[in-house]
Amino acid sequence: MIDTSAVISLFRGLASAGECFNAAREVWMPVTVLGELHCGLRKCGCPVKESLRIAELRDRCLLIPIDEETAMQYARVHGDLERAGAMIPINDLWIATLAMRHGLPLLAKDDHFSRVDGLDFVAL
Template structure:
């Protein structure tokens, strides 16, 4: 039987780190929780930029290490370019990091869980609504 995998955006990762019960319940339905590498960068930046940098960094790194990391490789770059061009053509720009997150998820064929509605402009992305 294939394992059920889901990728999560930074806003969902923060909910997990804050112990949001509803989000934890949703994620408990999956065998593998994956983080696009861009999400890892956003989390580490947030920890380092916080008032409790040392304790947050340790906690965030433990969380990151418990997840599967979806890395950027050449096929992801091609996917990124296609997504960005389509967004430009349709007049729906979104933040650069989110284009990378979508490209990573598409390249790895993993659905994305996010609260950011602008991901819906990427019609080829398998986006899950929390």
């Protein structure tokens, strides 16, 4: 599964991101990541070019929605992180719980994912 930070690294040409992406049989993208990419698109200087890149990436990925089981797991992980004083950004918490729910490793550049117990975090 890919996080937004991994997509940005891929788009910027980071070799390790490209290698991971190309080696994967399937690439899973949380709907949250797609939303973050579209938010970034609204701020960029080349919206047409970047929109095409996002569409190409989206076509290569399996888009993962948030379901009820993920929502329940989100609440558990949120509580654990809050009690530990180790909260991560809310969208990243959704992304982490989606990866955990589906038993997938999460490729990301943000080290705060390492705070999530039980997450198979693959750091770029």
